[in-house]
Amino acid sequence: MSVTLTERAAAHVANFLGKRGKGLGIRLGVKTSGCSGMAYKLEFIDAALDDDEVFDSHGIKVVVDRKSLVYLDGTELDYVREGLNEGFKFDNPNARNQCGCGESFNV
């Protein structure tokens, strides 16, 4: 089981963590909400919890709680630019369909 970052995403995370001045890495997760049932969570993390799995990807610690990992296994997080907008994008092999906005999905 694993969750990874693209090199580009890792570079951006490293940059953001540096500017933030603290933090272990990032947390990826899912929440049950949104128009298609589940939504992604993307946060900085200052301390890992007991039921967290910790992955290392391009030098960045990626933390996922066990419940979310079921839905996120194999996911790759990328950093993309679309016009003026830029940000992180989940490439999740488990997601069967997404809502139009891409913030919500189901399996």
Next chain:
Amino acid sequence: MALLQIAEPGLSTAPHQHRLAVGIDLGTTNSLVATVKNGIAVCLVDEQGRALVPSVVHYRGDGGVDIGVAALGARLEDPKNTIVSVKRFMGRGLTDVTHIEAMPYVFEETPGMLRLRTVRGSKSPVEISADILRALRARAEASLGGELTGAVITVPAYFDDAQRQATKDAARLAGLHVLRLLNEPTAAAVAYGLDNAAEGVYAVYDLGGGTFDLSILKLTRGVFEVLATNGDAALGGDDFDHRLYCWALDQSRIAPPSAEDARRMQMKARAVKELLSVSEEAPFRVRLASNEEVDLNIGRETFFEMTRPLVQKTLAPIRRALRDAGLVAQDIKGVVMVGGATRMPHVLRAVAEFFGQAPLTNLDPDKVVALGAAMQANALAGNRRAGDDDWLLLDVIPLSLGLETMGGLSEKIVPRNATLPIARAQEFTTFKDGQTAMAFHVVQGERELVADCRSLARFELRGIPPMVAGAARIRVTFQVDADGLLSVSAREASTGVETSITVKPSYGLTDDEIADMLRAGIDRAGDDFAVRALREQQLEAERLLEATARALETDGELLGTTERAAIEHEAAKLKALAAGGDAPAIGAGIAALARITDAFAARRMDRSIRSALAGHKIEEL
């Protein structure tokens, strides 16, 4: 598909519930929009990576509008319809604007704010500013991929209520929800204070395109408090350009230039000024539409020498602000530089000399205000967690707010430099017997006499029950919200009748007037105090004479002829004194009349008690 940003722990929002908030620095020369992304404040850029949006609006003949970089070229081709530095016109009338003769626009004087006649019809500064804000909003929504929840817009600390209101109106017109108006220096401190976790007392020296602000701020454990603000609403980088422009006109001995040529020369002046910050010498070469050529050369020292008075002009507000805060230059732990004009070496040098230390310049002086506004917007939109790094922002009002009282005196209710938001109440009473209405006159300024202050609003409270003078209790509450806008309410205690007003102030105070009012308030404090003392004695004399006359009328038979003559003699003497200007003499006259009427007052008291008790048994009482 929507792209995600990294949230603070525990703060990721549900889908479609991102609260996108931006900070906007609506500047005289350039405007910026910034937001907090992945926990860091960043300025939003266009496709070419440019953060600054020139505050230039071009109304095209074909009905279109160009804003920012797209409008820059039109400054030469179509100066009448290309508006620059519109911020200088916000909330202003024609007579308030300096250097109006050098501007290529067609102005219209209308009651309230001036208007500009363009090919797209008559435009108010509010509408023109709204066009700039609309462009910033579009950039933000494209960059953030969603609709904005709200914006924090910065204004110079010295903006009066009319100018603040105009800024809010422009935002509303542009479809922006204004979370708060924030003073520019305060925003800069937010950016510096949070990024550097600094504590202590700081000065923010903000020399923008058109305005100069100096604020003294106290930062302690994440709390920002503005101790004092001062400045000059008509001094900025544009004035340096203007000096250079005048110098070039003078040196080249050309005929008075056309609107287009004037604009061309002004643009050159700005470019030369910027070049002189980094090089010792700069050419001033312009080919005019009239085919004349201006070919000059200027050295750095010449430019510094000709603009020295402008740099010196910024030092007086610093001294006043320090005095207001009760501090000296040595108390200032650091000086924050804001605004592109602070890049000029002689400005940096003068500030360093004044404070005896090198100013802070580690953030881009053009962006620092927008970044601070973005942090504030992020906090106000609820994207920050309350708790450990929570912070509070306190701001102050620039001029005291008060009410006119009898005798044309100003009673200050909210003192200058009080922190915002604030509510202050004071009780007033009636001056005459049976008075059923009261007129309130709200004034702004530091002077003791209403005539020397600025009139903000007038309103009336009616329906006060008839009572003897001094018995009614009318509570007047002044409330200034976080944006510095004032509402005043008056309430009579016994009946609860109430009236209130929100001050949309009578505008039209010029920049010089604001500065003069402050200066005069300090310089003339002694005179004012004497005048106030005299007015108070005159009022007291008037009140006593009236009461005595009334008593003589109703209870005159209690007095013997000699007693009555003595009282009338003292009363006449006091009346004569009150008409003069000798406060101590009036005071003595009041004391004399009060003394001689003592026995009379006692007899009247006895009689009224007797009449009240007549016919009652002791048990009934």
